[in-house]
Amino acid sequence: MKNVKVRHVAIIMDGNGRWAERRGLPKVEGHRQGARQVTEVLKAAQEYGVEFLTLYAFSTENWKRPVAEVTALMGLLEEFIDDKLPELMKNGIRLRTIGRTEDLFPGARKKLLHAIEMTEKNNGGTLNLALNYGGRAEIVDAVNKMAAEMTEKGGRFPKVTEESFRNYLYASDIPDPDLLIRTSGELRLSNFLLWELSYSEMYVTDTLWPDFGKKEFGEALEAYGQRDRRFGGRK
Template sequence: MKNAALQHVAIIMDGNGRWAERRGLPKTEGHRQGARQVSVILEAARDAGIHYLTLYAFSTENWKRPVQEVTALMKLMEEFLDDKLPELIEKNVRLRTIGRTADLPSGVRKKLLDAIETTSGNTAGVLNLALSYGGRAEIVDGVNRYLDEAWKSGRKPPKLTEEDFRDCLYAPDIPDPDLLIRTSGELRLSNFLLWQLSYSEIYVTDTLWPDFGKEEFAEAVASYRKRERRFGGR
């Protein structure tokens, strides 16, 4: 029996820098074009009946990039939030985020929190941005959250179960991704959703993110629907 239900797609949006370099443009132009593709894929996901779209926008490791590039990315994030908020409101899409967002510059963080609050009642879909996010960091933060809550209650932490631990993650109410898409042909997870991707189907394309459009997204969805998910069973 082939897959039919597809409610959550996660994407590692890779290839912005290479896209720019091949055109003799600065990396910031690649990131800018990549930001534009979010609207395209958000619409494609909606057309495919997908409710949750999680995008790997900025990792904990990305802070190690040159200061000038990080500054440009943060400025672009502010522009992205300004530009996309009216669209999210119009399309009834809720904005959420996962990651160590307290590390973001105050201007970005304020716009992000405002957009999250403004769209909190939207019900047609969820755009979940992974910002200052790392899969290992999420696991460490989850363990610390579990221990903090246990000690605050004045009791020894009980034996941890998978269900208890999941409740301590950044967004425990969002279902695990059914499908992970990675653009640009790289074959690695890059510290993305390490807990949640345990049984997700994976689709890798050589297409760079700024060129990844509706047709490519449809191909990824079609590939998923041809597969049979076993979750370790036969």
């Protein structure tokens, strides 16, 4: 692969359920294998010099799934943190989250906050988990945060610009994704990073997330390297 600089990659990790179904396994086993793949993709991101990796782990809509599946997903989140925290520390990876994480199961949230605190000074890259996240919810939360701040200050609502609004998003200090990867062949954003993905390049693969590894990640970056990013302008 030619030398391509990609600072931020976002991934919609899709296909866990289908992966399990094709193997005659419970859906939770697909999610478990999908969690294992995070390690391989995170290592690949480091090797390719990607500074930020944002993974769509649990959406605001996922609460509509069967209670047993949601409970299993919360349990897997706890397992993931227990298993990966030593590795994150060893490799200097900082863990961050975006979303309404206050609504996660208490046990999962406690472990999550502990891992975030433990890794906050790491500087070898950032793993950003979107948990109880929705793109529309993020925009609504940003508007409400802005309004509450203005009310508290007792001042008039200032003129809003794209730059000033961005400051109220969940992770305003993280650059917008250069590349969005979606696995399993689906062609939709699924309410993910609606503001931040405005000019991101998109790469869709039929590979299911539990089968997506370093090779597939490299192919996505290779495809990105062939793109001509114009950000709405013309040559």
